[in-house]
Structures are given as C-alpha cells and as structure tokens.
Amino acid sequence: MDTIHIRGGRRLKGRIPVSGAKNAALPLMTASLLTDEPLTLTNMPRLADVRTLGRLLDVLGADMSLDEGADADVMTLHAKDIRSTTAPYEIVSKIRASFWVLGPLLARCHEAKVSLPGGCAIGARPVDLYIKGLQKMGAGIDLVDGYVHASAPGGLKGAVIRSPIVSVGATHTLMMAATLADGLTVLENAAREPEIVDVANCLVAMGAKIEGIGTSTLRIEGVERLHGATHRVISDRIEAGTYAIAAAMTGGEIVLEGAIGETFEAALSVLRAAGAEVESEQGAVRVARNGARLQATDVVTQVFPGFPTDLQAQFMALMTVAEGESEITETIFENRFMHVQELARFGADISLHGDKALVRGVEKLKGAPVMASDLRASAALIIAGLAAEGETIVNRVYHLDRGFERIEAKLSACGAEIWREKATQ
Numbered sequence: 001m002d003t004i005h006i007r008g009g010r011r012l013k014g015r016i017p018v019s020g021a022k023n024a025a026l027p028l029m030t031a032s033l034l035t036d037e038p039l040t041l042t043n044m045p046r047l048a049d050v051r052t053l054g055r056l057l058d059v060l061g062a063d064m065s066l067d068e069g070a071d072a073d074v075m076t077l078h079a080k081d082i083r084s085t086t087a088p089y090e091i092v093s094k095i096r097a098s099f100w101v102l103g104p105l106l107a108r109c110h111e112a113k114v115s116l117p118g119g120c121a122i123g124a125r126p127v128d129l130y131i132k133g134l135q136k137m138g139a140g141i142d143l144v145d146g147y148v149h150a151s152a153p154g155g156l157k158g159a160v161i162r163s164p165i166v167s168v169g170a171t172h173t174l175m176m177a178a179t180l181a182d183g184l185t186v187l188e189n190a191a192r193e194p195e196i197v198d199v200a201n202c203l204v205a206m207g208a209k210i211e212g213i214g215t216s217t218l219r220i221e222g223v224e225r226l227h228g229a230t231h232r233v234i235s236d237r238i239e240a241g242t243y244a245i246a247a248a249m250t251g252g253e254i255v256l257e258g259a260i261g262e263t264f265e266a267a268l269s270v271l272r273a274a275g276a277e278v279e280s281e282q283g284a285v286r287v288a289r290n291g292a293r294l295q296a297t298d299v300v301t302q303v304f305p306g307f308p309t310d311l312q313a314q315f316m317a318l319m320t321v322a323e324g325e326s327e328i329t330e331t332i333f334e335n336r337f338m339h340v341q342e343l344a345r346f347g348a349d350i351s352l353h354g355d356k357a358l359v360r361g362v363e364k365l366k367g368a369p370v371m372a373s374d375l376r377a378s379a380a381l382i383i384a385g386l387a388a389e390g391e392t393i394v395n396r397v398y399h400l401d402r403g404f405e406r407i408e409a410k411l412s413a414c415g416a417e418i419w420r421e422k423a424t425q
C-alpha cells in the first residue's frame, strides 16, 4: 500500500485551487438515474469514491463519459435505460453514498434492491430514517440478507415526512424520490448542508419543482419526468477548511481559490477565534497566521450552519499545538475520535471523555509513523505531520484518496515537503 511521507516544519505559502465537493458530486451522480436524458456535471473532483460510484452506475445502466481537464473533470452520465435495479454489496459496502441510489431507482423504476451501506467507520450509521421516509411515501420495504428490497408498484406518493434528526443522506434520498412522486412531499427538519442545496439546484435544472431550498423545510411537487441538464459541482468546503487549518497550523498564508466562505463560515470563525487571520473575498478565502501561537478554542460539531463534523479531526490536530486546553465535542457521530490515538504518536496530549476530547496544547509535535483510520482522520494526520519536527509516515492512505484530490501536489506547491511512496507489489 502507498504511504505518504512528510518532513515537517515548513510554512505553507501560496494558492490552492479548491476542487468540486465530493459530498455533492456523489449524490449528483446518483441523480442521473432519475432521467433518460444525459446529465453533465462540471467541476468534478478526481477521487476514488467518484470512480467507485461510477462503477455502480454503470452496473445500473448509466453510460459515463469523462472529459479530463487540468483542474477538474467534466462527467456526462446517461441512464437511457435502467439495466438493473440491484445495487450489489461489493460496491455499496465501499462507499455510503452509493446507498443513495435507492431513492432515484425507486422513483423511476418503482423498485430497487440495494445492499446496506458501508463507508467510514465513524459510528453505527443506521438507515432507519431512509426506510421510514420511503414507507411514508407508500413503498413496501423488506430487509433480506443484508439488502433493502423496496417496491412501490403504483409509484411513490407525496407525503409529509418529519425527521427526528437531521440526516444528510436521508434528505438526499427522499428529496430525489419525491421529485417523481405523485403529489406534494414536505420534508421537515431536512438537512440544509451546502451539498443538499447544490443537489436541489441541479434537480430544479432537471425540471424538478422544489421550494424552500437552503431551509429545513423542503416542499417538492412531483413531476411526470425529469430531463437532462448541465450543472457545476459546488466547491468543497471540507477540502477548503482542511487547507485553511493547515495554513494556520504551519504559520503560513494560503489563498483558497474557488472557496465559498459562507459554506464553512463556522470553521473560519473558530480559526479567527484561535488567532488566525481570515479574509473572505469574492471567489476566494485567504487564511494566514503570523508568528504568534494559536489560542485553544472549544468546538462543538453541529449540522450546517454549525461547525462540521468532517473538520473535527483536522481542527483537533490544530489544537494539539495551541496554547491552553480546548474541548472538542462530537455530536454527530458516536465513534469519530479514532484519530486521537494516532495524534498521540506525535506527542499530542488528548484525553477522551464520552463525546468530548480534551486537548492540552503542547509546544511541538514530533514526526511519527501513523495509520489513517478514516478519510478526514487521514487529513488530520497530514496536518499534524506538516507542523511536526522530523519525518512522518502516513499509512493506509487509500482513505485519503477517497476524498482529497492531489493532496501532495497541492501542498507541495505551497512549499510543503510531502511525497508519496508507491507500494512495491
């Protein structure tokens, strides 16, 4: 397996182009199943998860063409005929978003058989909200041998669905299902993450009728059919936030090209509170830190517009060298602290108390061999390695390749000493 090596201690300085958001690109790809016309997605990130989902869509009947650009790809998906309504375990167990084909398949074909999902091991991650929502829309659902069998022979019916908790995936799934249902669907307590907004905007471009986009109540009036469209994937707020934290960590200065400040304002304001300089401007965000040490700052992860759980690990890495004690509370996933023991290898002082991590800042981290446990945790280890004295080796980097495009190239261009060693077979 490949490893990433970092010789820490360099200040990052330069410009980083932010890629299209993984967590928008994946559900956007599944939206292609809703129409027999082509859906073209521009600003597509080049990621392992995109390729994995592409394989699943191919099995289901979407023909894909990819136009590789220097900075981003253009992908066209054309599901003229659905060849299969079965999403197999071999693929769905790899990435959670592939489970989300359930909504579009059921809406268009009135049946679907989808393996229970996999994805990062950060908690139990059940799918009860998806199932209850689709049942309310008239679907019959059985769980057999690890597969969700869903059917709605006469088509889905509009319904009022109030979710007890905010779920990104359930919102994507139910919103897509509702676009072709008979009548009005109201999703109450819906997620309003920027990626949901992006997908909703694409669905509208495809002919869907959706009101309340960006709020926690979505009103979707089903239509007979959707048509093709061209849509630009929103820029990745988690990638941007990760590099913003890296700039603060190394006492450098990075301009994040294409970043949309409002989509990760909660993270930017915490960085400001910790002592970083942040300027949001049209089409870019600049993050810098002068020589002064960062101050410990508390964080509680929340659904949007709160501090995102997908930046919790990276922020914890930053707090390991801040002055004072910071309390980091994870409210979204119950098992998203696996990076704690790896950060300890750098000499970080962190103790866990249920859903809270108490981080006592140390003067310096020391490079170490470490193991990535999940996607965002891998980014936290890279951030720690960038500031640590000596060499860090990050193992299991396939996690990183799932969600960060060309991370070594982007960081090297800003002066980091980081390289990948290919596995010898």
Ligand code: EPZ
Residues within 6 Å of the ligand: 023, 024, 026, 096, 097, 120, 123, 124, 125, 126, 127, 128, 129, 130, 131, 165, 166, 167, 168, 169, 170, 309, 310, 332, 333, 334, 375, 376, 403
């Ligand atoms: C999405 O996961 C993202 N994944 C995650 O990013 C992100 O961390 C998460 O939303 C929260 O923002 C993608 O977009 C591909 P949820 P999702 O349903 O949809 C519970 C990354 O690193 N829940 O909003 O799976 C669930 O267990 C990934 O890119 C139920 O109880 O998250 C969790 O505690 C990791 N029942 C909470 O809701 C359900 O039926 C929020 O999960 C569904 C969810």
